[in-house]
Amino acid sequence: MSINLEQIDELRKRANVSYEDAKNALEQNEGNLIESLIYLEKQNKIRPDEKPCTDSAFFKKIKILIKKGNETKLVIKKNDNVVLNVCITLAVILAIVAAPLVIVGLVLAIITNHKIRIVKKNNEDCEVNKIFDKVSLVVNKVTTKINEELKTE
Template structure:
């Protein structure tokens, strides 16, 4: 029986072996793919996939999320001058480690008229930026009212 390239490719894909090993196994088993797989298995020639076993779907998703977080930036500006420019991944880590400091810094930034922006790699405007704008506007109204009352006293 003649062995064709499709059979060799299929065996290579399933067993992760060389062309030479795949061809020899198919020839030894008269072109029977299943028997060739068993033959290679008995000879301990089947190699594991290149992907480590710990590389599960969960880890792939986490890696993808981290990559996306590294491409997205948190930018804090005061009068068009950039005060802070960090990736979202770092921002999340800092928030987890030092939550009270981050909350205080966020309140102070809003109270001192800093603009907070989340910016994707392609400079796409995100919906969360409109929420930051509303928060900033509300805080500005309160701080203006407080300063006016303090001046009138």
């Protein structure tokens, strides 16, 4: 019986073996695909399909989060001058690696009347910006009171 390329390709696709192994298995089993699969299985030559771990749902979600984080910016301004403009992904990494420095930096930025904004790709406003505005307003009132009290003393 003659073995053709279609048979070899089909066996290679199903068993994930080399052309040589597929051809030999088909020759040993007179072109019978099922018997060839069983033969390769007994020989421990069938290899599982190699799926990269990046195909998992977890990694897909991580990729989406990183993409959104790279498109979204953390912008700190003082009197319409941009002091800092970084993607959220980098900001989160910095917050994890150097949390105390980031916290001190944000507190100093708020105390010194810097505007902190989260800017999305399409310039859509974020809910967190309203919180930043409220915090800035409260801190500005407190610093104004403190300055007035210091001037009267």
